[in-house]
Amino acid sequence: MTPTDVKVLVLSGYGLNCDHETAYAFELAGATSSRVHINELIDGSVTLDHFHIMAFVGGFSWGDDHGAGVIQAVRMKTSLGEKIVSFIKNGKLVLGICNGFQTLVNMGLLPGFDNEYTARSVALTYNDCGNFRDAWVNLKTNPQSPCIFTRGMDQMEFPVRHGEGKFYADDAIVKQLIKNNQVVIQYATGTGAPAEIKFPENPNGSVYDIAGICDPTGRVFGLMPHPEAYCQLTNHPDWTRIKEKNKRGKQAEPDNMTPGIQLFKNAVDYMSRQ
Numbered sequence: 602m603t604p605t606d607v608k609v610l611v612l613s614g615y616g617l618n619c620d621h622e623t624a625y626a627f628e629l630a631g632a633t634s635s636r637v638h639i640n641e642l643i644d645g646s647v648t649l650d651h652f653h654i655m656a657f658v659g660g661f662s663w664g665d666d667h668g669a670g671v672i673q674a675v676r677m678k679t680s681l682g683e684k685i686v687s688f689i690k691n692g693k694l695v696l697g698i699c700n701g702f703q704t705l706v707n708m709g710l711l712p713g714f715d716n717e718y719t720a721r722s723v724a725l726t727y728n729d730c731g732n733f734r735d736a737w738v739n740l741k742t743n744p745q746s747p748c749i750f751t752r753g754m755d756q757m758e759f760p761v762r763h764g765e766g767k768f769y770a771d772d773a774i775v776k777q778l779i780k781n782n783q784v785v786i787q788y789a790t791g792t793g794a795p796a797e798i799k800f801p802e803n804p805n806g807s808v809y810d811i812a813g814i815c816d817p818t819g820r821v822f823g824l825m826p827h828p829e830a831y832c833q834l835t836n837h838p839d840w841t842r843i844k845e846k847n848k849r850g851k852q853a854e855p856d857n858m859t860p861g862i863q864l865f866k867n868a869v870d871y872m873s874r875q
Contacts, residue, residue, distance in 0.1 A: 604631030610652040617660035626829040630865035657701025669765040670703030702823035713816030723770040729806030733764040741789035747819030757860035759826035768807035831861035
């Protein structure tokens, strides 16, 4: 199967607002993406069977009423829960970005301990700083993680834009995530050192600086930062400074592919090899 044969379902509807960007990012990564309204999945006019990757995108589903991602999780779990679990167990990939990450944890699809994809055990709650954060953050990847999406990646920068991004779980759950290498990315300093829950490097107070986790297979991945928002160099707030440093030979010329697109390409390439 070639990358263009990889079919990606990008959810849309009811307050979601990153569907166009996410679909575009997957297209840049070589896949064929389709924006599908949640109702089309629920009423059966579109079936998951036709897709290899499912993306839960960012935004404010149902206005974040009753909490971020809560209503979307209830609707999806009630109407499609078994189908999504079958999708995962059939070797397909699921990505949740920001509001999508919140939905995945509310549905119980993450962390997925012992292939249990229905029990909720972690939360994404209000930022410690008390306000919505819209800023770029430094991230450090766990090289031991089984996550398909971050293979070969080390440090990266993506923007966050959320009011409920603090990752929280009890100590036993956090220790199990660490032991299983399911903590995929963490908030970090500019040098890649741990943020140590210090603001603004850690923008929300997440325990253990957790910015994203995966299930034990590495095929279900959720993260609060937005990789789809960094699909070309000019998306970066310092792109003019980076360009000038390159011109003066003060830093290496960056790859044409941004870390954001690399993350999506890892998923597309993985599915194309299956």
